[in-house]
Amino acid sequence: MIKSIRVKLFIICTIFLSFFILASIMINVQFIGNYYFFRYKSTILDMYKIVNAYYSKQPENMESVFEYATRNEGLNCVIINEDTMVIKYISANGNEHAGDVIHRNFIDIIDDNINKINNKYYYEIVDNPNLISGTEKLMPPNSPKSGKNMLLPRYDQENDLNSYPFLNEKSNSSNMHDQVDIPDLIENIIFIKRLDAGNILMIRKPLRELMYSAKIANELYIIVGFVMLFLGSLASFIFSQKITKPIIDMSHIAKNISNLKFDKKYDVKTNDEIGELGKSINLISDELDKSIQELTVANEMLKEDVKRKQQIDDMRKTFISSVSHELKTPIGIIKGYAEGLMLNVVDSEEKRTKYSEIIVDESDKMGKMVGQLLDISYMESEIFQLEKSIFNIAVLVDEIVGKYKHIMNQKGIELFVDNDRDYFVKADYIRIEQVLKNYIANAINHVDSKKKIQIRIENADQNMRVFVANTGKKLSDEDTKKIWDSFYKSDKARSRQYGGTGLGLYIVRSIIEKHKGSYGVTNKEDGVEFWFELPNCPLC
Structure with a gap:
């Protein structure tokens, strides 16, 4: 399972946040005591x-000074005679212990660190020492009986100490002298220095x-x-959603692009790198869409070209086969x-x-077929061009009816021509004449x-349509479709009788298609009607 980048970013941010918070807690727990220890050094100094x-x-006035130290700073101060180690002043219990010798432990500390005391100071944590022998009775710092905190003016060597009136007044320290037994249960910070x-x-x-x-x-x-x-985890979740949303959106768009779907686009809202990336993805999508469409x-x-070439190749093979078949018969005769x-x-x-006449007749049929084949080959070549004129x-x-009138009279054919007005067209005169001759023949x-x-001529919308109809046998649906193909003969016996090659209607189709016109055949009640249509020439 693929993890979302949103989940990954949230987890990473939460881990880093947890690490820093827990590290801060551990550092605080581990070193806050040491920090207080060094912080009190400046207060004590x-x-x-x-x-x-x-x-x-x-x-x-030392009693007032010591009372200030106890009440305001929570410090117990003792002045000791350096020679006899006897207490001279003490901040708790007044002068009750004045004249007492300090505990042996403190004497040893002073003796062991005398150089440090004389030159700088001694500052350490001492484990539960009693100041004097026996139980020490001291007023705890900031005792409720001690009243409000006192304010001690800062000492100024240039001013007389008498400027501090509270030092000249007898301090009401009776509350300080109340006896409270406080055993030394924990360690003490000890500061010792020579005055x-x-x-x-x-x-x-x-x-x-x-x-x-x-x-x-x-x-x-x-x-x-x-x-x-x-709160940080919640902020990380919101932050990860906001940061990763455009990335996830672009990921979905890229996936659609990989599936060739280009309908979705990234909505660019910023001008930063993500916005530029979104623009690039949109550009890639558009270019790929355009390229794929092209x-x-x-x-x-290409498929059409291949199909057309295949059709041409098939037509060529069929054409060669049909030509060979059509020429084989007269050549054999x-x-x-x-x-x-x-x-x-x-x-x-x-x-x-009679033999000679048959030979000449078959030669004429072959000559007619070869002429038609040459005509078809020319029309299908790239050099063929229509020579259009207005007529x-x-x-x-x-004119064409006049040429065929003698033949029709010989065969007893009755001709009806509906042609009572002028119809001007712009076309190739010789090729349209060829179309009419093929239809009439x-x-x-x-x-x-x-x-x-x-034979009749009519207007059809913006076009002109010529109809040539004859009484006779109707065409089947198959004949209607295939009659325009080369070498197709609906009645082969009859075609052989009048010398038909099966190329006449194919030539008609080629000529009309070159003129961008249309053509067709329709079964009538008593026969068949062929037609072709060309655009009118309204300005002629």
């Missing part, structure tokens, strides 16, 4: 500067608040992360009678004369005992 300044100028006025300042920050804040921050970050993952037309024309004359098989002058076809009909040869022939 600022507090050291304040304590150092006040301890040097007004040590009597400029001597002695050592130790600042402690319980990690309980820090870890609790970190826990809440992590929980919030996880919740926000999953919410953002959901190829289809060319293929149809001529040969037989000529051999008879050579062998003196006849003993009288009368028979010799009155009614006059032409009268065909009517004379096929007239029955009623011996009636009718």
